[in-house]
Amino acid sequence: MSVRLSATEDYASLIDKYDTWMFDCDGVIWHGDRLIDGAIDVLRLLRNRKKTVLFVTNNATKSRRSYRGKFDQLGVEAHVDEIYGSAYAAAVYLSSVIKLPKDKKVYVIGMAGLEEELRDEGVSYLGGTDPADRTLEPFSLANFVLDESVAAVLCGLDTAINYTKLSKAFQYLTRNPGCQFLVTNEDSTYPSADGLLPGAGAISAPLRFALGKDPVSIGKPASTMLDCIKAKVNYDPKRTIMVGDRLNTDILFGKNGGISTLLVLTGITAEDEITGPNPSPIIPDYVTQSIADLNKAAEH
Numbered sequence: 001m002s003v004r005l006s007a008t009e010d011y012a013s014l015i016d017k018y019d020t021w022m023f024d025c026d027g028v029i030w031h032g033d034r035l036i037d038g039a040i041d042v043l044r045l046l047r048n049r050k051k052t053v054l055f056v057t058n059n060a061t062k063s064r065r066s067y068r069g070k071f072d073q074l075g076v077e078a079h080v081d082e083i084y085g086s087a088y089a090a091a092v093y094l095s096s097v098i099k100l101p102k103d104k105k106v107y108v109i110g111m112a113g114l115e116e117e118l119r120d121e122g123v124s125y126l127g128g129t130d131p132a133d134r135t136l137e138p139f140s141l142a143n144f145v146l147d148e149s150v151a152a153v154l155c156g157l158d159t160a161i162n163y164t165k166l167s168k169a170f171q172y173l174t175r176n177p178g179c180q181f182l183v184t185n186e187d188s189t190y191p192s193a194d195g196l197l198p199g200a201g202a203i204s205a206p207l208r209f210a211l212g213k214d215p216v217s218i219g220k221p222a223s224t225m226l227d228c229i230k231a232k233v234n235y236d237p238k239r240t241i242m243v244g245d246r247l248n249t250d251i252l253f254g255k256n257g258g259i260s261t262l263l264v265l266t267g268i269t270a271e272d273e274i275t276g277p278n279p280s281p282i283i284p285d286y287v288t289q290s291i292a293d294l295n296k297a298a299e300h
């Protein structure tokens, strides 16, 4: 059963209880490029209280460095080693978990931030935003030249998705023996500043359907992101809390990782999904309307 936070002392004791605060981004800190009211004050409050603040996002469109730029533009203090995105986790997964051989490549469906993280991890790739991939042209299977060095297809949120990209990925996944099907994350929707849009999970769905098989998903709720954090940050799971807006990614990620969870209602999840007649099996430890509510602790 979740604790529905409301009184000032609820927030004050929550902040006292946890030293490490992991924040999801889309739907928690911001909607697109629009900060959620009060978010900046909460982050300042936590830093003033000497708390560790981390950002853990499934959004693979930006690298950790470009996220740092976004935080800067929005006036939010953030350091690269505090930012963990599914693009970074995917690059680490390829370089350090499956240890992709140096003579092998990844066919990418995704954006510049994902490519930047692959480059930073020394992972060779093709496709993505490369104009040489000529993905604006209709796909011709008769003229398609299969690159036999492609050993994995990696699919992330790609606002320029099209049939040619999907067809190329399909060729690699069906014709290169052992070619791995990886996705940065499987969020069904993306809470933009002006409303819901299809998420990364909707971008890879055509491949899952065509192939009749599920990919390996690297972002939340999988443990890879937490493994990336553990490699750089010492934290006590008993004094760590994940703050998110989506039950099947953020809250499940926290539960899988043995840390506490706070659901906010400014993003994807509506409160009746956990309090209604058919509640989700994924129940957060705490619930509040917005992370801005944590500012009430300052009044205590």
Ligand SMILES: O=C(O)[C@H](O)[C@H](O)COP(=O)(O)O
Pocket (backbone or CB within 6 Å): 024, 025, 026, 027, 056, 057, 058, 059, 060, 157, 185, 186, 187, 188, 189, 190, 191, 198, 199, 200, 201
């Ligand atoms: O990939 C997606 O669908 C979106 O980026 C999604 O919103 C994940 O972002 P997060 O809520 O984890 O920051």
Ligand SMILES: [Mg+2]
Pocket (backbone or CB within 6 Å): 024, 025, 026, 027, 028, 244, 245, 246, 267
């Ligand atoms: Mg979110």
